[in-house]
Amino acid sequence: MRIDILSLFPEMFEGVLQSSILKKAHQSGAFQYNYVNFRDYTDNKHNKVDDYPYGGGAGMVLKPQPIFDAVEAIEQKTTKKPRVILMCPQGQPYNQKKAEELAKEEHLIFICGHYEGYDERIRTNLVTDEISIGDYVLTGGELGAMVVMDSVVRLLPGVLGNDDSAIQDSFSTGLLEHPHYTRPADFRGLKVPDVLLSGNHAHIDEWRRKEALKRTYFRRNDLLEHQELTDQDQKWLKEWQTSQENS
Template sequence: MHIDILTLFPEMIEGVFNTSILKKAREKEKFSYNLVNFRDYTENKHKKVDDYPYGGGAGMVLTPQPVFDAVEAVTNETKTKPRVILMCPQGEKYTQKKAEEFAQEEHLVFICGHYEGYDERIREHLVTDEISIGDYVLTGGELGAMVVVDSVVRLLPDVLGNEESAPQDSFSTGLLEHPHYTRPAEFRGMKVPDTLLSGDHAKIEEWRKRESLKRTYERRKELLESHSLSDEEIKILEELRKRKDKNL
């Protein structure tokens, strides 16, 4: 995979690509990246990339010319048809499912905006996806782009040390992940559940499934509405509901 990030502040991103899993993945040549300052593509003699909005209003709007030219430049260089992702609070809310979809692509281009917003022609004629990482507004799209990149790269083959890590993550199964414990078996009087110490893999798997459902039911109940429940999972949920009603 190759990733291009169009940004006015490339220095915000360098540190992330040179740390932890992203650094190891890059060293293993699982992906490559390029930071593009789209100010370098402006035809404005003052190097401006924004202007006042037609019709008036507060703030400045990113002009289309430098963004279009920058995307066309990176696309011509790689000879690919990339997914062009606009980081935007008005975009589709980002999910693990979308991360898995992006992880299948060969080339991703991220556009990170600043100021009041984008000229609408960028949205209508250049991008393939508009993505929001949550219902709040950031100063720019860089932080959001880094979140998306991290979530995608970790899904690429052989990036994580344990191949089972990504499929078991929260949201990958549609549910929240089960609790984890490590040594010591007892800490300040708090004990690891006996099932996890039993060595019985079937019972451990059953415990994890139950705890995953329990955690989802207690914390993110809305996720269960879109999750295809098995007969066994339905039975577990009924038990959880009865137990909760009994404790009220």
């Protein structure tokens, strides 16, 4: 995968891309990244990338010309049209399903804006995806782009070492992930559930399914609306619901 990052502050990405899993993924060739400071594409002598909004109002708006020219310069070097992602609080709420969709792409371009907003022509004529990482406003799109990049790159083949790790993550199965334990089996009197020490993988799988369902029911009940549930799942849910009603 290739990722191009359009930002006025590309140095913000160094700590993230040069650490941990993302650093290893880049070194292994799982993905490549490139910084593009779209200020370099301005066509005015003052290198301005923003201007006052038509009609008045507070703040400054990013001009279309530098961003259009930057994206078009990148696209001229590729044979397949990339996904152009605009980080924006008005965008589609980001989730694991979207991460899995983007992980299948060969080329992503992230546009990270600053100031009051974007000229609307960027949004309507240049981008393929508008993404929001939450219902709040940041000073720029860089932090949001880092979040999306991290969640996408870790899904690329070989990045996590064990490809089953990503499959079992919270939200990948539609449920929150089951609890995990490691050595020692008894820590200050706090013991690992016996089933995990039994060696009976069928019982372990059943326990993990039940615990994932239980955690989802009590923490993120909304996720169960579109989940395919077995008869056993329904039985467990009924037990927890009855317990709640009687408590």
